[in-house]
Amino acid sequence: MPPTRPDHHPSAPRRVLYQHGHVHSPTTAHATALLVDGATITWIGTATDTPPGGPTPTTIDLHGATVTPAFVDAHVHTTATGLALDGVDLTDTPTLGHALDQLNRAARRRPGQPLLGTGWDETRWPEQRPPTATELTRAAGPVDVYLARADGHTAVISLTLAERSRAPHAPGWLGDGLCRDDAHHRARTTAYHDLPRTSRLDAARRVRTHAAALGIAALHEMGGPQVSSADDLADLLTLARDEPGPAVTGYWAGDLATALDLAAEPGLGPVGYGGDLFVDGSLGSHTAALRAPYHDQPTHHGQLHHDADDIRDIVLDATAAGLQTGFHAIGDAALDTVLTGLHAAAARLGTATIAAARHRVEHAELAHPDQISAMARLGLIASVQPAFDARYGGPDRLYTTRLGTTRAAAMNPFAAYAAAGVTLALSSDSPVTPLDPWGAVHAAAHHHNPAARISTADAFTAATRGGWVAARAAVDGSGQLTAGAPATFAIWDTRPVRRAEAAEAAADPVDAAARTRPVCLRTVLRGQILYDRL
Incomplete structure (x- = not known):
C-alpha cells in the first residue's frame, strides 16, 4: 500500500486486531497483539491470549513488526521547518561557497521570489565566517533573502530585505547583512509577513506529512512575535483541527490576550502562554x-x-x-x-x-x-x-x-x-x-x-x-500502550534487528529498535491513520 498523506488517509475500520508483532506495553510483557476499537486501545495480549468478544474485527498480521507509542516532538517551528524542507536548507553545506551555490540554485528555480532559509553555521566552514549581504545579492539577485543561522538567533539578510525591514536602524545590526536581537527580529518579521498565506499553509502541511512518516503523532508549536505571528499560529492550529495529521499544541510567546483568544477558539486544543x-x-x-x-x-x-x-x-x-x-x-x-x-x-x-x-x-x-x-x-x-x-x-x-x-x-x-x-x-x-x-x-x-x-x-x-x-x-x-488508552501508536519495521537478536527484540522491542533506524510502517492518532505503508 502506498504511503498515505495525512490529508488523504483511508477510513479506519472501527475494530482492528493487530497480531503477530512485538508490542511495547508497560502492562503486558512479551505482548504480540493489540485490539483497537475506534479511538481506544481495548486489549493487549500475548500469543497465548484470546481477544475479548464483540463484533468481528479487521485483522492485520504484523509479520513481526514492532508497535510502540507514537512520538511527540515537544518543540518545533512549523513554518520555518516546512520552508526548509522545500527551500534553502544549509545544514549540511561543507563550505561557504557551497552555501552560496545552493542559494543560487534556489534563486534560479524561483526567479524573482523571496528566499528564506536556515541552517548555516560558520564554525563548521573552513572560511569561519557567514556570508555577506553583497554575496547574497550576487548569488540570488535583487530579491529579499533571509538566512537564519543554525541556532535561529542570528541571520544574514540581503540588501533589499535590509532596506525594507530597516534592520540596520535597530539594536543588533552587526553590519554587512549580519543581524541579531532586535535587528534580526525586524528582518525575520518582514520576511515572514510577506509570505502568502497559501505558502505558510503548504509549509505546515509539508511538516505534518513528514512528521507522520517518522512516527510522530503530535507536535508542540512554539509561536511568538519574534519567530512567527499570531496569524501563523492560528492558521496552524486551525489546520490541525480541520485536516488529518499530527495533533498540534500551540504556545504563544507574545501577549496574554492572544493566547486566551486562541485557547477559547473551539477545537483548537490547548494553547500555552509563553513557551519559547x-x-x-x-x-x-x-x-x-x-x-x-x-x-x-x-x-x-x-x-x-x-x-x-x-x-x-x-x-x-x-x-x-x-x-x-x-x-x-x-x-x-x-x-x-x-x-x-x-x-x-x-x-x-x-x-x-x-x-x-x-x-x-x-x-x-x-x-x-x-x-x-x-x-x-x-x-x-x-x-x-x-x-x-x-x-x-x-x-x-x-x-x-x-x-x-x-x-x-x-x-x-x-x-x-x-x-x-x-x-x-x-x-x-x-x-x-x-x-x-x-x-x-x-x-x-x-x-x-x-x-x-x-x-x-x-x-x-x-x-x-x-x-x-x-x-x-x-x-x-x-503516550503508553495500555487497555483504555488512546489508540495513538506507530508500527515499525525492525526486522534487521530481529534476525540477529530475535529473543532480545521480543523482550524489549524499544531497545532493539533504537539500535537501528526503524522504518515507520504506520502512524495512528486516536485510531485515525495518519501515515501508512503497512
Missing part, C-alpha cells in the same frame, strides 16, 4: 546568558531579555488564567532568572499551585544541581534537545569553544534531571535540528559525557509520554 519566550539567546550567537563569561569572549556574559519580575508576572497571569507557560533559557544565568521569578510567584500562590500548573523550561542546557533541584520542587518540565549535544557537544566542538571543557561537559544533564524527578520531553527545535525522534532517543542515551546519559527506555519515554505530560495532556493515558 526568550529569556536569553543561544551559545552559537554568544547571546545565551551565562553566570561566568564566554571562554572565547572573556568580557561577555550574553544577554538577558527579561528579568525576574517579568517572569513572576507572566507566571502569575498564566496560572490565574489556567494556562501553562514556559521560557526559553539556555544559559545558567537565564535559568537563574526564570527560577527567581517562579519562586516569587510561588511565594504568592504557594509552591503546590505552581507545581500543579506544570510550567516549562525550553532547552535548560546549562543547569547546575541547585537549579535542577529547584526545577523539581516547582514541578517544571524540561523540554530538551538531545541532538544539540550530538551536534555541538564533545571536544573541539561549539560548546567547548564557547564555554571551555568543564562547562561544556556539564551541558544537557539528562541523567541529573531524571534522577531529580524532573519530567523530560524530547524535541528537535526544528529547523534548528531535523525532526528525528529515534535520533533524539539515541542521542539522549549516548550523550558525549557518559555521566549525563539516560537509558534508552527513559529516553523513549521522554520522546513519547513525556511530550503528552509536557502538554498537560497525559491524563487519558496518552
